[in-house]
Amino acid sequence: MDLKLTGKNVLVTGSGQGLGREIGLAFAREGANVAFHYNSSAQGARSSVVQAKALGVNAVAVSMDISDEASVLHGIGELQSNFGSIDVLVNNAGATQRKPFLDTTFEDWKPQIEVTVIGTLRITQVVAKHMVEGGGGSIVNLMGDSGRVGESGLLVTSTTRSSTIGLTKSLAKELARYKIRANAVSIGLVQTDNFEAHVGEGGDDRMKKILAQYPLRRLGRAEDITPTILLLASPLSSWTTGQILSINGGYTMP
Numbered sequence: 001m002d003l004k005l006t007g008k009n010v011l012v013t014g015s016g017q018g019l020g021r022e023i024g025l026a027f028a029r030e031g032a033n034v035a036f037h038y039n040s041s042a043q044g045a046r047s048s049v050v051q052a053k054a055l056g057v058n059a060v061a062v063s064m065d066i067s068d069e070a071s072v073l074h075g076i077g078e079l080q081s082n083f084g085s086i087d088v089l090v091n092n093a094g095a096t097q098r099k100p101f102l103d104t105t106f107e108d109w110k111p112q113i114e115v116t117v118i119g120t121l122r123i124t125q126v127v128a129k130h131m132v133e134g135g136g137g138s139i140v141n142l143m144g145d146s147g148r149v150g151e152s153g154l155l156v157t158s159t160t161r162s163s164t165i166g167l168t169k170s171l172a173k174e175l176a177r178y179k180i181r182a183n184a185v186s187i188g189l190v191q192t193d194n195f196e197a198h199v200g201e202g203g204d205d206r207m208k209k210i211l212a213q214y215p216l217r218r219l220g221r222a223e224d225i226t227p228t229i230l231l232l233a234s235p236l237s238s239w240t241t242g243q244i245l246s247i248n249g250g251y252t253m254p
Contacts, residue, residue, distance in 0.1 A: 001236075003030055003230055003231065003234040003236060004234055004235045004236060005027060005030040005031060005032045005088075005230065005233065005234055006030065006031030006032065007031065007032070007033070008027075008032045008033070008087040008088055008233075009032070009033045009035070009083040009084070009085055009086050009087045010024070010027045010032045010033065010034050010035065010086075010087065010088040010089075010090065010233070011034075011035040011037060011079065011086050011088070011089050011090070011127065012024040012027070012034065012035070012036060012037060012090040012092055013037045013066060013089075013090065013091055013120075014037060014038075014039075014092040014094065015034075015036040015037055015038065015045065015048065015090075015092060016036060016038030016039075016040070016041025016042065016043075016044040016045035016061075017038075017041045017044040017192075018192035019092065019142075019190055019192050019222055019225060020036075020037075020090075020092040020093070021036070021044055021045075021048050022222035022223075022225075022226060023090055023092060023222075023226055024048055024052065024059075025048060025051060025052060026222075026226035026227075026229070026230060027088075027230065027233075028051070028052035028055045028057050028059060029055060030230060031056075031057060032057060032088070033058040033059065033083060034048075034052050034057065034059045034060075035059070035060050035061075035062045035079050035082075035086075036048045036049060036052075036059065036060070036061050036062065037061075037062045037063075037075070037093065038061060038062070038063060038064075039063070039064065039065050039066070039093075042061070042063065045061035045062075046061045048061070049061050058082075058083070060079065060082050060083075062075050062078065062079050063075060064076075066093055066115060066119035066120070066122060066123045067115050067118060069122060072122050073126065076123075076126050076127065076130070080130065085130065085134040086131065086134070086137065087131075087134070087138070088137060088138050088139075088140070088233045089124065089127045089128075089131075089137070089138075089139045089140070090139075090140045090141075090229060090233070091120050091123070091124060091139070091140070091141045091142060091164075092142045093116075093119065093120070094112075094115060094116040094120075094142075094143075094160070094161065095111045095112040095114075095115040095116055095157075095160075096112070096144075096154070096157045097112060097154075097156065097157060098153050098154055098157075099153065099156075100153060101155040101156065104155075104156060109156050112156050112157060112160045113160055116157075116160035116161065116163070117160050117163050120141070120163075120164070120167065121167070124139065124167070124171070127139075128171070128175060128180060131175075131178065131180050132175075132178045132180070135179060136178060136179030137179075137181075138181045138182075138183075138232065138233045138234075138237075139168075139171060139180065139181065139183075140182075140183055140184070140185060140232050140233055141164045141167060141168050141182070141183070141184040141185070142184070142185050142186075142187065142229075143161040143164035143165070143184055143185070143186050143187070144157070144158075144161050144186070144187060144188075145186050145187060145188050145246060145248050145251055145252050146158040146161060147159075147160075147161030147162040147163075147164060147186065148162070148165070148186055148244070148246070148252060149252050164184055164186075165184065167182075168182050168184040168242065168243075168244060169182075169242045169244075172241040172242030173242065176241060181232075181237070181240065181241040182241060182242065183232045183237075183240060183241060183242065183243045183244075183245065184243070184245070185225065185228055185229055185232070185246075185247055186246045186247070186248070187220060187225055187246075187247050187248055188219070188220055188246075188247070188249050188251040188252075189210065189214075189219050190219065190221065190222065190224070190225060191219050191220065191221060213251055214249040214250055214251050215249065215250035216249040219249070220247070220248070220249060224247060224249075225247050228245055228247050232245070
């Protein structure tokens with residue numbers, strides 16, 4: 001199926017590694033031009049640019065600290081000078097920490113709030129303004145299912161990720177007049193570079209307990225997630241906005 005993404009300009013935040021990197025490359029395989037955003041994963045982002053360009057599309061690595069306003073404005077300005085417009089924004093960047101809530105401190109909370117909540121709001125606002133000038137666009141927000149149902153040991157992460165639901169639905173209602181759509185993909189546990197940070201300690205016994213929560217008895221892979229993101233970004237989903245779609249192997253069922 002032709003998703004009609006050829007020539008679209010896409011920004012994927014947090015795409016120097018893990019799932020974000022695979023999302024960016026998936027767009028490149030569909031013929032889209034991709035900006036791989038990174039903060040600390042410069043090598044991964046630059047490697048992704050090389051891979052994307054080999055597919056015949058334009059690609060750039062964009063350095064931004066999305067929790068810093070000046071950094072975002074500078075990064076988006078650079079991106080615009082290269083791409084000219086941004087048609088699709090995929091908000092993948094977020095900060096996560098597994099730790100019992102009663103043992104956490106404000107210093108534990110702060111980066112998760114600044115990146116996942118404030119950072120996402122900041123970059124979304126800047127990009128959305130450019131989308132208005134460009135006549136529309138699509139925003140796809142990623143979140144973990146812990147933000148929908150809660151999870152022990154991930155209380156702060158769950159709290160920040162749950163903000164994605166309100167953000168997505170509010171964007172969909174407020175920006176529809178500008179032909180900007182907003183949807184979210186809520187995912188279960190996906191095997192990525194930072195997999196251990198989500199799972200915690202416990203070895204095989206811990207893994208067995210985790211898998212028991214998934215009716216399909218396996219964890220997610222990047223290729224399980226990317227097709228839904230591509231479809232939501234595509235003009236083929238022009239009548240889909242404000243939706244929270246769960247891709248989670250049956251971990252939760254709305």
